[in-house]
Amino acid sequence: MSYLTLKDINKIYPNGYHAVHNFNLEIEKGEFIVFVGPSGCGKSTTLRMIAGLEEISNGEFLINGKRANEMGPREREVAMVFQSYALYPQMTVFDNIAFGLTLQGVDEEVIEEKVKNTARILGLTDYLDRYPRALSGGQRQRVAIGRAIIRKVGVFLMDEPLSNLDAKQRVTMRSEIAQIHRETGATTIYVTHDQTEAMTLADRIVVMKDGYVQQIGTPYELYFKPENVFVAGFIGEPPMNFVRGTVTKGTLTFGTNTLDLSKKLGDRTGQYEGKELVFGFRPESVELGKKEESYQIRADVELTEMLGDNTNVYITTGDDKAILKVDPHDTPEVDAGIDFSIPYSNVYLFDGETEKTIK
Ligand code: ADP
Numbered sequence: 001m002s003y004l005t006l007k008d009i010n011k012i013y014p015n016g017y018h019a020v021h022n023f024n025l026e027i028e029k030g031e032f033i034v035f036v037g038p039s040g041c042g043k044s045t046t047l048r049m050i051a052g053l054e055e056i057s058n059g060e061f062l063i064n065g066k067r068a069n070e071m072g073p074r075e076r077e078v079a080m081v082f083q084s085y086a087l088y089p090q091m092t093v094f095d096n097i098a099f100g101l102t103l104q105g106v107d108e109e110v111i112e113e114k115v116k117n118t119a120r121i122l123g124l125t126d127y128l129d130r131y132p133r134a135l136s137g138g139q140r141q142r143v144a145i146g147r148a149i150i151r152k153v154g155v156f157l158m159d160e161p162l163s164n165l166d167a168k169q170r171v172t173m174r175s176e177i178a179q180i181h182r183e184t185g186a187t188t189i190y191v192t193h194d195q196t197e198a199m200t201l202a203d204r205i206v207v208m209k210d211g212y213v214q215q216i217g218t219p220y221e222l223y224f225k226p227e228n229v230f231v232a233g234f235i236g237e238p239p240m241n242f243v244r245g246t247v248t249k250g251t252l253t254f255g256t257n258t259l260d261l262s263k264k265l266g267d268r269t270g271q272y273e274g275k276e277l278v279f280g281f282r283p284e285s286v287e288l289g290k291k292e293e294s295y296q297i298r299a300d301v302e303l304t305e306m307l308g309d310n311t312n313v314y315i316t317t318g319d320d321k322a323i324l325k326v327d328p329h330d331t332p333e334v335d336a337g338i339d340f341s342i343p344y345s346n347v348y349l350f351d352g353e354t355e356k357t358i359k
Contacts, residue, residue: 003154004025004063030187032202034202036205037193050076050078050157082144086144087147093130093143098111101114114150121149137165137169141164162197174197195235205219215227232348238312238325241280243320247275247277250270259295264344280349283324288341290341294342297341306331310325311326313325
């Protein structure tokens with residue numbers, strides 16, 4: 001039996017807006033689950049239904065196999081960390097972390113021990129006497145997490161907890177959250193619009209769009225086996241390149257290049273004649289020059305961005321555009337021609353109408 005079960009969960013807001021459609025998910029104890037998708041796709045709504053802060057319109061939510069739809073937030077034993085970490089400014093770090101336990105009237109010695117243990121996990125031991133105003137954004141966020149994890153709860157819910165931090169602090173806090181999860185082993189559901197956060201933190205990712213789950217899988221599965229164009233384009237940075245077109249004589253046109261689809265589709269090529277297809281390849285999965293077992297492409301280099309660990313090359317061929325990720329030592333000349341190869345095994349084909357992956 002799974003720890004948390006979401007069965008055909010729907011949310012229809014009082015104004016009639018259908019924000020979440022038939023959400024299904026089984027979560028095991030200790031898992032780190034990330035809900036990811038563009039703003040407005042229903043991530044927070046789903047998280048708030050799990051927290052008990054928002055009513056479930058339809059469907060069933062189970063904790064340890066027991067219906068929890070009607071349980072209040074406390075009864076569900078969840079703790080939530082929000083974007084704005086709302087610490088008490090007049091209280092020290094110690095008192096902020098201890099607050100929930102103090103309210104419950106827990107023994108002072110027990111509180112002291114728990115706060116110290118929590119502070120150790122979060123690297124806040126040296127800051128316990130400080131006030132929030134004397135902390136950096138990242139340290140404040142850690143205190144907010146400390147307040148949540150000090151209570152023994154079953155599930156830890158986080159809604160974009162890093163969005164108020166700058167880019168560098170986000171990277172640091174990201175690895176700290178992973179570390180905290182390893183130490184506490186707490187079942188965690190984490191909401192973000194950032195695919196890098198999702199990929200680096202999650203055991204499993206739920207990709208959402210317009211209130212619908214697009215795919216659920218490990219970071220590896222989402223990257224290598226995307227179910228549709230949306231997931232393929234959402235996971236990975238820079239995103240996957242797509243060339244859209246109508247299949248003509250078993251080929252698709254990529255600018256001035258003709259791609260023989262039978263190399264991917266074999267016997268099935270004929271089935272797609274006259275239909276629209278999407279041809280996808282990742283910027284990092286190309287090779288420079290003309291290689292065997294690959295689509296060999298000729299294009300023009302429009303712009304290059306040398307980033308240190310790699311160079312992004314913006315190419316055009318006819319009206320089509322794409323980005324290639326190459327070794328910085330191979331950075332090509334701008335305004336010159338370039339030959340590159342896309343190994344057949346690195347090409348994804350999608351049905352142009354349903355946008356689903358052709359397997
Ligand atoms: P996300 O967290 O993915 O950004 P939300 O779950 O916050 O998305 O919102 C999903 C959709 O539901 C959005 O279109 C949003 O405008 C809408 N929504 C959120 N709260 C309400 C509400 N109280 N009443 C009506 N619509 C809402």
